[in-house]
Amino acid sequence: MDETAERGHVQENGHGDGPGRGSRSPPSTSLRMFLLALSFAYFAKALSGSYMKSTITQLERRFDIPSYLIGVIDGSFEIGNLLVIAFVSYFGAKLHRPKIIAVGCVLMSIGTFIIALPHFIIGRYEFETSVRRDQNSSFNPAPCRVDSSVDRTQAGKVPHVPAAGCEGESNLFMWIYVLLGNVLRGIGETPVQPLGISYIDDFASEENAALYVGCVQTISVVGPVFGYLLGSLCAKIYVDIGFVKMETISITPADSRWVGAWWLGYLIAGVITLISAIPFWFLPRSLPVAGTRLSDKCTQEQTSFIKHSPSLKHKYPADEHTSFIEMAKDFIPTLKSLLTHPVYLIYLCVTVIQLNSLIGMVTYKPKYIEQHFRQSASKANFLMGVINIPAVALGMFSGGLLMKRLKLNIMGAARFAFSTSLIGYILSLFFFAMSCENAKVAGVTLPYDGLDEISYDQHSAVTSCYSGCFCSLSDWDPVCGENGITYVSPCLAGCTASSGSGKNTVFSNCSCVGVAGNFTASTGQCLHKDDCDNMFPYFLALSVITSFIISLGGTPGYMLLIRCIKPQLKSLALGFHALATRTLAGIPAPIYFGAIIDTTCLKWGQKRCGGLGACRIYNTTAYRIAYLGLTLSLRTVSFIVCIPGFILLSRQLKKEERSAMDAVTNGGTELEALRKEEIVISNSDQSQHTSNNCTDRQTRL
Numbered sequence: 222m223d224e225t226a227e228r229g230h231v232q233e234n235g236h237g238d239g240p241g242r243g244s245r246s247p248p249s250t251s252l253r254m255f256l257l258a259l260s261f262a263y264f265a266k267a268l269s270g271s272y273m274k275s276t277i278t279q280l281e282r283r284f285d286i287p288s289y290l291i292g293v294i295d296g297s298f299e300i301g302n303l304l305v306i307a308f309v310s311y312f313g314a315k316l317h318r319p320k321i322i323a324v325g326c327v328l329m330s331i332g333t334f335i336i337a338l339p340h341f342i343i344g345r346y347e348f349e350t351s352v353r354r355d356q357n358s359s360f361n362p363a364p365c366r367v368d369s370s371v372d373r374t375q376a377g378k379v380p381h382v383p384a385a386g387c388e389g390e391s392n393l394f395m396w397i398y399v400l401l402g403n404v405l406r407g408i409g410e411t412p413v414q415p416l417g418i419s420y421i422d423d424f425a426s427e428e429n430a431a432l433y434v435g436c437v438q439t440i441s442v443v444g445p446v447f448g449y450l451l452g453s454l455c456a457k458i459y460v461d462i463g464f465v466k467m468e469t470i471s472i473t474p475a476d477s478r479w480v481g482a483w484w485l486g487y488l489i490a491g492v493i494t495l496i497s498a499i500p501f502w503f504l505p506r507s508l509p510v511a512g513t514r515l516s517d518k519c520t521q522e523q524t525s526f527i528k529h530s531p532s533l534k535h536k537y538p539a540d541e542h543t544s545f546i547e548m549a550k551d552f553i554p555t556l557k558s559l560l561t562h563p564v565y566l567i568y569l570c571v572t573v574i575q576l577n578s579l580i581g582m583v584t585y586k587p588k589y590i591e592q593h594f595r596q597s598a599s600k601a602n603f604l605m606g607v608i609n610i611p612a613v614a615l616g617m618f619s620g621g622l623l624m625k626r627l628k629l630n631i632m633g634a635a636r637f638a639f640s641t642s643l644i645g646y647i648l649s650l651f652f653f654a655m656s657c658e659n660a661k662v663a664g665v666t667l668p669y670d671g672l673d674e675i676s677y678d679q680h681s682a683v684t685s686c687y688s689g690c691f692c693s694l695s696d697w698d699p700v701c702g703e704n705g706i707t708y709v710s711p712c713l714a715g716c717t718a719s720s721g722s723g724k725n726t727v728f729s730n731c732s733c734v735g736v737a738g739n740f741t742a743s744t745g746q747c748l749h750k751d752d753c754d755n756m757f758p759y760f761l762a763l764s765v766i767t768s769f770i771i772s773l774g775g776t777p778g779y780m781l782l783i784r785c786i787k788p789q790l791k792s793l794a795l796g797f798h799a800l801a802t803r804t805l806a807g808i809p810a811p812i813y814f815g816a817i818i819d820t821t822c823l824k825w826g827q828k829r830c831g832g833l834g835a836c837r838i839y840n841t842t843a844y845r846i847a848y849l850g851l852t853l854s855l856r857t858v859s860f861i862v863c864i865p866g867f868i869l870l871s872r873q874l875k876k877e878e879r880s881a882m883d884a885v886t887n888g889g890t891e892l893e894a895l896r897k898e899e900i901v902i903s904n905s906d907q908s909q910h911t912s913n914n915c916t917d918r919q920t921r922l
Contacts, residue, residue, distance in 0.1 A: 292813070306799055330495035348480075364710070415796040421434060451489060578855035631784050691712075
C-alpha cells in the first residue's frame with residue numbers, strides 16, 4: 222500500500238483530521254498541544270472560580286447580604302452547568318470537541334466581565350461611622366447626643382430612620398448581576414472537563430492517560446493559588462480606589478466594614494479566560510489513537526485487527542459520520558444503560574456526599590479564618606493561596622504518579638482513595654480542639670458593668686453609662702476602650718467628645734469605659750489575638766497535612782470513574798457525574814452551609830433603607846461547631862455508603878475476569894481448529910505436489 226492510500230485509510234477510519242495532516246505534524250505534537258491548551262483552560266477557570274470564593278465576604282459587605290444569599294450566588298455557577306451539561310457531554314463527544322471547548326471559554330470570559338459590572342453602575346460605598354472624614358473641618362460632632370426633640374421609643378434608644386432617597390434606591394439588588402454572570406460562567410465551563418478528559422483518554426496511550434489526567438488536575442489546583450493571591454491583593458485595595466481620598470477612610474482591611482476592590486480581580490480573570498480560548502480553534506477534531514501508529518509495511522487487514530485489539534478496550538474515538546438524529550435516538554437507551562450500572566451509582570452517591578462536605582468547607586474556609594482567628598480577608602486569602610492550595614496540587618500530582626508507578630487496577634485505586642480520605646478524616650477531628658475565645662464586645666459577648674447576663678439581641682438591656690445618650694442600635698461603628706473591651710459605637714461607649722480625624726480619631730469622656738468617665742476610646746475593634754495567634758500556626762499545619770493526604774486519592778478516584786464503565790459510555794458518564802455533583806452538591810452546599818453559619822451571628826449590620834445587612838460579628842464557638850460538625854458529618858455518611866460499593870466492585874471485577882478467561886478459552890479452541898485445518902491443507906498440498914512430481918517423472922521417462 223502506497224503512502225497516499227495509507228493516509229486516506231487513516232482518515233476514513235476517523236483517526237485523521239484532514240488531508241495530509243500526518244505529513245505536517247506528528248500526532249504526539251498535537252496531543253501535547255491539546256494537553257497544554259486544556260491545562261491553561263483549567264487554570265483559567267480554576268483561577269476565576271477560586272477568586273469568586275475569595276470575595277464572598279467582600280460581596281456580603283458591598284451588597285449588604287447574608288451568607289446564605291452568597292451561597293445562592295456561588296451555587297449559580299453550578300446552575301449554569303446544570304442547564305446544558307448532559308447534552309454537551311453526550312453530543313459534544315461526537316462533534317468537534319476542541320472548538321466546543323473554545324466556545325465555552327469565551328462564554329466564561331463574558332460571564333466574568335458581567336460579574337464586575339455592578340461596580341461601574343452602583344454608587345460609592347458608604348459605611349456607618351461617626352468619625353469625621355473632612356480634615357479641613359474644625360467641627361467634631363459629639364458621639365453621645367442629648368436632644369429632647371428626638372422621640373425615643375425606648376429609654377436611651379433612637380429608632381432606626383431610613384436614609385433619605387431610599388424611594389429610588391436601585392442598588393440594593395445589584396448582586397443579581399453577579400448571579401447572572403456566574404450562571405454564564407457555569408454554562409461556559411460545561412464542556413471543558415468532560416470533553417477535555419475524554420479527548421485525552423481517547424488518544425493517549427493507556428499507560429500515560431492517568432499521568433496526563435493527573436497533570437491537568439494538578440494545573441486545575443494550581444489555578445486557585447493565583448486566584449486566592451489575586452483575591453488577597455484586591456482585598457487590600459479599597460473598593461473605590463481612585464475616586465476617594467484614602468486619608469479620609471477611617472477603616473482598615475481588618476475592619477468588618479472594609480470592602481476591597483473585588484471588581485478588579487474579575488476583570489483580570491476575564492482577560493485570562495478569553496486568552497485560554499484561542500488555542501482550541503486550531504486543534505484537530507481527532508488524533509491517531511496511541512498504540513496504533515503502524516509502520517508503512519502494515520497492511521489494511523493488519524490495521525483493522527490492531528484497531529480492535531484488547532489493549533484499546535478503553536479507547537472510543539468519536540464517530541465523525543454519525544448524524545444528529547441518530548445520536549438523539551440513541552441518547553435515552555445510552556443513559557438508561559449508564560444509570561443501571563450499580564458500581565457507577567454507588568460511586569456517584571459517595572462523591573456527591575463528599576463534595577457537599579468539600580464544597581461547603583472550601584467556600585467558607587477564608588471566612589472561617591477571618592472570623593474565628595480574627596485575620597483580615599487579605600491574609601486569609603493569601604494563606605489559602607500559598608499554603609493550603611499547593612498542598613492539594615502536590616497531592617493530586619503525587620496520586621497520579623503513584624497510580625502509574627504502583628500500576629494500580631480498579632480495586633487498588635478504590636482502596637487507595639478510600640484510605641487517604643479516611644486518614645484525612647481522622648486528622649480533621651483535631652480541628653475541634655483549635656479554638657479561640659469570642660471577641661470582647663460590650664453588650665454582645667460581654668455584659669456592661671452591673672449586668673449579670675449577656676445580651677445577644679441588639680442591646681436589649683440599657684445601662685446607666687449611656688442612658689442619657691440617643692444611640693442608634695443598628696449602627697456598627699466599633700471603638701476600642703482603654704479597658705480592652707470593644708464597644709459597638711462611640712455612643713454606646715458613652716463618649717461625649719472626640720478629636721482628630723480618620724483613623725486617628727480619639728473619643729474622650731467615655732462613661733462606659735471607666736467609672737470616672739474620663740477614659741478614652743480609639744476607632745476599630747480591640748484585637749486581643751494572643752490566644753488565636755498561638756493556635757493559628759497549628760491550624761495551618763494540620764490544614765496542609767490533611768489537604769495533602771485527602772487529595773492523594775483524587776486522581777485514582779477519578780480514574781476509577783473512567784474505568785468502571787464501558788468505553789462508549791465514558792463521555793456521558795463524566796458528564797452525568799458532573800451534572801449530579803453540581804445539582805446535588807455544588808448548588809445546595811454553599812446555601813445550607815451559609816444558612817447554618819448565619820444562625821451563629823451575634824450582630825447584624827443595617828441596610829441604608831432598612832432591613833438586615835451583612836453580619837458584623839459571630840459567636841466563635843457556635844461557628845466552629847456548626848462549620849466543622851457539618852463538614853465531618855457528611856464525610857462520615859460517605860464512608861458508610863462506600864461499603865456496598867466495594868462489594869459491588871469486587872463482584873464486577875470477578876465477572877469480567879471470568880468473561881475474559883472464557884474468551885481466551887474459546888479463542889484457544891478456535892486457534893487450534895485453525896491450526897488443524899492448516900495442517901490438513903498442508904498435507905493435501907504435499908500429497909498433490911508428490912503426485913505431480915511422480916506424473917512429471919513418468920512423463921520424462
